[in-house]
Amino acid sequence: MSDLKSKTVNGLKWSAFERIFSQGIQFILILILAKFLGPKAFGLIGMVAIFIAIGQVLVDSGFSSALIRKVDRTDVDYSTALYFNVSVSVVFYFFLYACAPYIAKFYEQPELELLTRVIGLSLVVNSFCVVPRTILTVEMNFKALAKSSITSVVIGGCVALVLAYNKCGVWALVGQTLVIAICNAIFINVIVKWIPPAKFDRKSFNYLFGFGGRLLISGILDTVYNNIYQIIIGKKFSAFFVGQYTQANQISSIPAMTMTSIIQRVTYPMFCHMQHDINKMEEYYLLTMKVASLFIFPIMAGIAIIAKPSIALLLGEQWSEAAKLIVILSLAYMIYPIHAINLNILQVKGRSDLFLKVEIIKKMLGVIIVAVTMRYGIMAMCIGLLIHSYISLLINIIYTAKLTTLGIWKQLVEISPIWLTAIFSCFIAWGCAIYFTANNFYQIVIMLVEAPTIYFALVFLTQRKIVSLVLSIRK
Known part of the structure; x- marks a missing residue:
């Protein structure tokens, strides 16, 4: 167990470094590109986001989680997953290619036809990453994953900035997506150096799909629900307002999603190793949950209070609507990592049936909330999302x-x-x-100095045990 603990701590450090660094770069790029490109460009990408996201879920099909959980996995298991992943990506791309004109017609945005066909290529490229990434995760080699991800994000970001500077509009975002996918595929496969055997095993497929199939369905439900706002806003309003929501959603979600990714990537294989020791698993579960809360809660609350002056100062009045939405969305995403930790337990225990059931219940509730709030505007829809987030946590628990x-x-x-x-x-x-003060800059300075000071003072007084533990891990 000490070896596992060492791997987990080391993995947590590297995973945290990779996610924080790469997402930090992405965050800065979002702000710079938003200044260059304006709301419409982000709105167009937001309109096709659901199709790319569904394709990514289909490509994985829950196989990566199934492979991580499988104790006696073999090269044939890996090769079976790889050939399935690539095949699904190619089939889905041609489906997306054929549907591109209808997507453009649905949104009444002609440029979406070519945009969908080009950005859809990233799905095929990403399919070659699923198994190598899973292999590194099983080995808890998050250092290698960090190198691949960070390098890819930096290269993709440079390409996006060059294209944006040369007034390429939305194609700067498309170019960034494709370059990141291609670089990551190359780097991660070079690092792993795994050559798949020329074999697709039906028995292995049945096991992987038997576990991953329910995760696939729940993943599609989650993806559709998470992108339903862009669909409704795009159809009911315009690309401009989709851009406002998309930008607000990205800025609000990046810290929460980064923390969630770190937690899931490290704790899922760790919990899988502990799946037969329920007491130890629950002990680590509560510890993980509390450490995640310690960091993510103040960050998300902080984003909510500095949103309005920061957006006004950095992006200008063209993004003023996004600033209002960030306040609500930040509070909604505040507890997202706690959602993820609870769902991890269901997967570790092999209860993908319960995982699916939970997702169906939450999404049915979410659709009802969307149906009620959409008639009152985008702000009301975001408040509905906030309410749904906290109810969903209770359902997960x-x-x-x-x-x-x-x-x-x-x-x-x-x-x-x-x-x-x-x-x-x-x-x-x-x-x-x-x-x-009414000055945006001074407001930000006061908030960034005062909020952490008060928070850390109170945490040190009331949560000394967990603070001491975090400091010991850091050492």
Whole structure:
């Protein structure tokens, strides 16, 4: 177990470094490109995002999770997954190619036809990454994954900036997507040096699809739901407003998704190793949840309070609508990593059936909320998303409690004090900034100094045990 703990801590450090660094670059690029390109370019990409996202879910089909969980995996298992991944990507690309004119017609945006056909190529390229990435994850070699990801993001970002500077519009974003995909495919395969055997095993496929199939369905449901806002806004309003929402959603979600990716990437293989030791797994689960809360809660609350002055200062009035949405969306994504940790438990326990059931319940609830709020505008839709996020967490916990002793009360006792501390600290800082000055720059400075000071002081006083543990890990 000590070796596993060492791998987990090392993996957490490298995974955190990779996600924070690469997503940090992406965040900066989003701000720079938003200044160059404006809302419409991001809106056009947002309109086709759902099709690319569904394609990515289909390409993986839950096979990577199935492979990680399988104790006696072989090269034939890997090769079976690879040939399936690539085949699905090619079939889906041709389907997307044929549907491109209808997508353009649906949104009444002619340029979407060529844009969809070009950006769809990234799916085929990404299919060659699924198995090599899984191999490195199984080995918990997150250092190699970090090198590949960061290098790809830097190269893709440079390409995007050059294209944007030369007034290529939305094609700067398309070029960035393709270059990142191609570079990552090359780098990750060179690092792994795995040559697949020329064999597709039906028995192996049945096992992988038997576990991954339900994850596939839940993944599609999740993807459709997460992108339904772009579809409705794009059809009901315009590419300009899709751009406002897409930008707000990206800025709000990047920190939460980064933390979630780190947690899932490291803890899923770790929990899989512990799947027969329920007490140890629950101990590590609560620890992971509390450490995640300690970092993500203040970050998301902080984004909410600095959104308006930051957007006004950096991007100008053309993005003013996005600033309002960021406040709501940041609070919605605040608990996203806790969602992910709960769902990890269901996968580790092999209950992909419960995983699917949970997703169906949450998405049905989400569709009802969207149907009710869409008539009142984009802001109302985002408030609905906020409400849905917190209800969904309770649903996740209820089903986690069916397999563990980690019920609602036990989890809320762990995370509620940290949540309240983060909200209180940021609210006080926001109030002081608004009271003392109307200057955007000085408001940001006051908030960024005062909120962390209050938060860390309160956390140190009330959460000394977890703070000491984090400091010991850092050493």
